[in-house]
Amino acid sequence: MNEYQSPLWTTEELAAALDIGKPETAEIHGVSIDSRSINRHDLFVALSGKARREFNIHTDSGRDGHDFVEHAVRNGSSCVMSEKPLSTALSVPVAQCEDTLYGLWELARFRRAQLDCPVVALTGSSGKTTLMNFVFQAMRQVVPSGSLNNHIGVPLSIARTRRDAAFACFEIGTNHPGEIVGLSELVRPNIALVLNVTHAHIGNFPDESSLRAEKLSIGEGVPDGGQLIVAEELHQEAQARFSHLHILCFGSSIAANYRFTLLENDRVRLTCSQGELEIDIPGGGEHRASTLCATLAVVDLLGESMSGMHEIGSTLPPGRGHSFTVGDITIIDESYNANPDSMRQCIRQLANQPGVEGRRIAIVGDMAELGNQTAALHRSLVEDLLPLDGVICVGPAMFEHVYSRLPTEQRLGYFVATDELLDHCVTTLKSGDRVLVKASNTVFWQQDFVARLCSQLGREQDKT
Template sequence: MTLWTAAEIAAATGGTATADFSVDGVAFDSREVGERDLFVALTGEHTDGHRFLDQAFAQGAGGAIVSQPCAQPAVQVRDTFAALEDLARAARARVSGKVIGVTGSVGKTSTKEALFAALDRAPGTRAHRSVKSYNNHTGVPLSLARMPADSDYAVLEMGMNHPGELAHLTTLVRPHVALVTAIAPAHTEFFPDEAAIADAKGEIFRGLEPGGTAIIPYESPHRDRLIEAAKPYAGRIVTFGLDRMADVGAGEAMVLRGGASFVNAQVGGRELNFTIAQPGRHWVSNALAVLAVADAVGADLALVGLALGELGGLPGRGARLDVAAGDGAAVVIDESYNANPASMRATLAVLAREPGRHVAVLGEMRELGDGSADFHAGLADDVVAARVETAVLVGQAMAPLAEALEGRIEFVHVPDAGQALDRLRALIRPGDAVLVKGSNGVGLSRLVSGLANGMT
């Protein structure tokens, strides 16, 4: 089904079509352009998308949005970024289905993917979601612009690292349901304290559609702050969490063999029993958030439970790989996409339940500001509690953790992912459980890829 025609793009953006064309997708990275995609030639401080028009059309682009004349079929506008936002607004305006906005310090992408799997499961239902972790000032409008007009549900992830960013993004998304997964130290370099982070996350409620639902973590110390932020905009406020007092709570949660969890959940006076395939207490919280959203949009909760039981790990966010180790294999838990103190602790707790010898490759956590040293050193007890026998610490900011672990476990401290991979290959053994986690900029995904090249 055609996503956009040249005439529709021109009408949405106020631009001029130089040719008649239609497209099935949208991209602003020329490397990701596929057959019949619309290429948006964004301009920035370091690059200009117009330089890659030939490449985009060689890869099959059906048309482009440009701000200067070109030989290819295009809609010419004054400002290509403004045009992308205009296209996003037009996409949102033509969708009559339920739109869900997701933010939080941790768990955004995992919960977004779980929601998509749950909502897309119903026969005849069409769900849409943000691509990858495209949740910033360009990723959100791109995800909206890619949204088919006949979507029954859309799950849009929204991130921020400065105050005011979500206030703008939520006006583009205009969610019927706005979810905050959790508040934790992340991007603290840009905020005076955690309460300020909660205030910035609470901006998501400002874009709620009239009568919309705000969903808030019950156990968060900032719960009441978030509730106050939601009150002027939400028709209904719902809490979720492991506490029975939450509107969507866990009556019981048990860890099963293999790390999965069995959950007895209470949802608006109803009881639902289901299994979560993904290991970890944080996934129980994610699942309860999914149930709260699904209930708010009227989805089939039984199908949601089935989806959670079948959900696999995402690359960089919990995927598990069997990799070559000596004359056998080891399991790698790939959490390489991102890290902050809360998510580090959660995944170390997952490692603690794994059989075999425990190895942890931990990359530095970035954007933590003046508290960085204390946040890193503060992980020492969690590393020991996870029964880590050997740790590979990556990056200069890991020095305080190295100091805190001195004499407690074996570890090496290296400057980059390349050296970490060399050290890991030398020490990994058959039967090991290896956790790989760090901020995305550390590049530990390359380490995981390097290990996977010898996958058994």
């Protein structure tokens, strides 16, 4: 439920943002684009789902939000934003505009102009949502749900921000050149941060230099004198490009403004001008230690005590390192997405994890959007996989470039899709096994594979 003493939006504000006549008065306490998850008193924005070449969306989605307006109203929507005439009279006000997606951007611009608080924007090739979670926890704020970082998610996130917010933080992603700069200019952050630049989406970019430039373009939306935080390997490039900004960096070297030092037992020491502290690394791994260090940079620049870092709990966002134990089998769910660098980090973490008495097994699937580097970047994982006890591969790229190059004793199976894989896992996995599941989003995450695997393993164990 979205229950506040004052509304998130007034219909007067809607009219001003969209430059339309004022709709009838309504209480608006939230903004939604999905009729299935509407809360009471939400504004329902009916997106057409049509192709948008300006956002690199070249095909229609096949789902038009206008077809679900009545469903949204039945579920509690108090106002509807529409670009089409509605065939059925509604019991709630309608804000009619020329284009609901552009209208959502106008809502975001209007709300951003109202904000009188520090605004942070985050980007990176991987770990953005985990970083968002860490920042909100360290700031003792409610963690937002989902990963809303594209041409729809960013304006939606801004439109959902209360005008009297104490601080605001937004995640910005990219699949193609030129996407970040427009979103950064929409957010207009006081503080921007580039967590990392890896090979994610490299197939959509001419080269790695172009990909780095795209990530750094988050600085284009930062006003003069604002702050840009980057991973230390990007520091020199950021300084050359943004002489009008205050550039800071984080990393493991002594030269970094914000420094992390790995300790034993998945702990890290974080150091900045405030001093130093030691905390657990949720999910473990050097990549998450780096994310914690980036979090510290944001917290510090927001003027908050580094003690807030102790508020960060052990729970990670879904599909990004959370572990499930079914009987004596541990499943490490990294299924939300993958690129060669994040895949390598997770494989190495599994290989080097102390105290594992059973087998270490990786279930790995194809990595998408790698273009003409697909073969080489998949092959580059073979050496990292060799220390493991077994590997199961899913997808043609993993089979051709990885599975066929592994020693015979390591090959535990290859599958085109996940349905047959479930039955295979039940018969192949043994008590004590520690199993990593990772691939690009469509392979496991969109198939709800980990939940299905845990359920099937559980049923099998109940039989025995």
